[in-house]
Amino acid sequence: MIYGALEAGGTKMVCAIGTEDGEILEQCSIPTRIPEETIPPIIDFFKSKDIAALGIASFGPLCLDKNDPQYGHITTTPKPGWKDYDLVGTMKNALNVPIGFDTDVNGSLLGEVTYGDSKGLSDVVYITIGTGIGGGVMSNGKLLHGMLHPELGHMLLRPHPDDKYTGRCPFHHNCMEGMAAGPAIEDRWGQSGKELAGREEVWRLEAYYIGQAIVNIILTLSPKRIILGGGVMHQLQLMDMIRDEVAKQMNGYLETSELKDLSSYIVTASLNDDQGIMGCIRLAQLATEQ
Numbered sequence: 353m354i355y356g357a358l359e360a361g362g363t364k365m366v367c368a369i370g371t372e373d374g375e376i377l378e379q380c381s382i383p384t385r386i387p388e389e390t391i392p393p394i395i396d397f398f399k400s401k402d403i404a405a406l407g408i409a410s411f412g413p414l415c416l417d418k419n420d421p422q423y424g425h426i427t428t429t430p431k432p433g434w435k436d437y438d439l440v441g442t443m444k445n446a447l448n449v450p451i452g453f454d455t456d457v458n459g460s461l462l463g464e465v466t467y468g469d470s471k472g473l474s475d476v477v478y479i480t481i482g483t484g485i486g487g488g489v490m491s492n493g494k495l496l497h498g499m500l501h502p503e504l505g506h507m508l509l510r511p512h513p514d515d516k517y518t519g520r521c522p523f524h525h526n527c528m529e530g531m532a533a534g535p536a537i538e539d540r541w542g543q544s545g546k547e548l549a550g551r552e553e554v555w556r557l558e559a560y561y562i563g564q565a566i567v568n569i570i571l572t573l574s575p576k577r578i579i580l581g582g583g584v585m586h587q588l589q590l591m592d593m594i595r596d597e598v599a600k601q602m603n604g605y606l607e608t609s610e611l612k613d614l615s616s617y618i619v620t621a622s623l624n625d626d627q628g629i630m631g632c633i634r635l636a637q638l639a640t641e642q
């Protein structure tokens with residue numbers, strides 16, 4: 353069977369078809385503009401492909417509660433034209449196939465636990481650190497939704513005593529996204545992440561915030577692994593600094609075999625940036641089983 357996959361991002365929409373083994377057979381990318389310009393070419397792509405189901409992992413916030421009349425909608429986004437947009441309903445009307453739907457970060461998480469190095473793990477957190485910060489959670493083998501879905505990127509963080517930067521998030525200032533996303537790094541230091549690559553103090557401070565967020569996640573969700581993805585994580589020196597910060601800030605409070613080996617507990621995504629689109633294939637497959 354052939355499954356459709358749609359990774360709906362704020363800047364581009366990645367469309368693909370693939371098999372249940374996660375093999376991508378064809379892929380295209382469409383810039384995200386207003387829905388009236390963006391959605392028709394996506395529908396055209398899938399219409400001729402005879403897909404058995406479609407998996408969508410989208411930017412949010414989203415309504416994921418199937419008992420809610422708003423199910424399948426993008427809800428409060430400031431992105432022009434997309435507020436309260438019925439993404440699932442529109443695709444279902446056009447393609448008439450089962451549709452799986454989740455957040456972009458839950459999609460990436462699902463890709464990693466289905467096809468990647470974390471295959472088979474039941475309790476995993478995936479954090480993407482780029483232009484924004486988002487987190488997906490799998491608990492007991494299920495993607496966590498709850499009231500809406502977790503918004504790990506907006507957890508409040510204690511500022512570093514030497515950091516005078518007040519944070520970029522218009523809602524919370526010093527939340528994780530406000531202190532540690534790509535634009536916050538650039539705003540704090542006045543240069544882009546790439547230009548700052550050789551400045552150790554930049555990445556030590558970045559690791560302080562990401563490490564603090566990870567300690568909070570360990571203490572609240574108790575995952576068996578934490579996967580980090582996104583553009584900021586392309587700074588390869590960051591990973592060991594983050595592990596050091598987690599050990600330092602945890603300060604010996606927990607002693608598990610996972611925490612004794614942080615290099616296999618806190619890892620980078622393993623699917624060459626295809627984890628999102630591969631997760632959509634799995635979402636499609638799961639939709640046919642419901």
Ligand code: ZN
Nearest residue numbers: 506521524527
């Ligand atoms: Zn925030």
